[in-house]
Amino acid sequence: MIEKLDYAMVPTGFAHCFNGNCKSADHCLRHQIVRFIPDTHWSISVVNPACTNSDGDCKAFMADTPVQYAVGMDHLLDRIPYKEAKCIKQRLLMTYGKNKFYQFKRKERIFSPEDQHYIQQVFLNNGVEEEPTFDSWKTGYRWTKG
Structure with a gap:
């Protein structure tokens, strides 16, 4: 609750x-x-x-479970060798597009758990085992079904 x-x-x-x-x-x-x-x-x-369906099996149901959102990426690529950082940035720009990428950078958009997982996979695919470093964290709720 x-x-x-x-x-x-x-x-x-x-x-x-x-x-x-x-x-x-x-x-x-x-x-x-x-x-x-x-x-x-x-x-x-x-x-x-x-x-609505009172028996608990409702199509409109959305869990009230809080989730962790990452905010900002000012230092995401700081501790990564230049060659890998360049490839990672290019991959993120290709995936999210320029507008969305810079909205993440300017903290106008937050990283969902799925975005965080994707970025971690991009790191791993580029030989970087270090966890991505986001600027801060924010607890919130999922407002869309997914």
């Missing part, structure tokens, strides 16, 4: 669920965030009650 939440982190249009009778309500992100809706929000997006 979520004890504290900065509601500003909830994406616009994220569907909320008011089905408190659901067996999964105590661990469903869609239901848990309902308690944190600020009075200043005139309307929100809601899961159609007819589409």
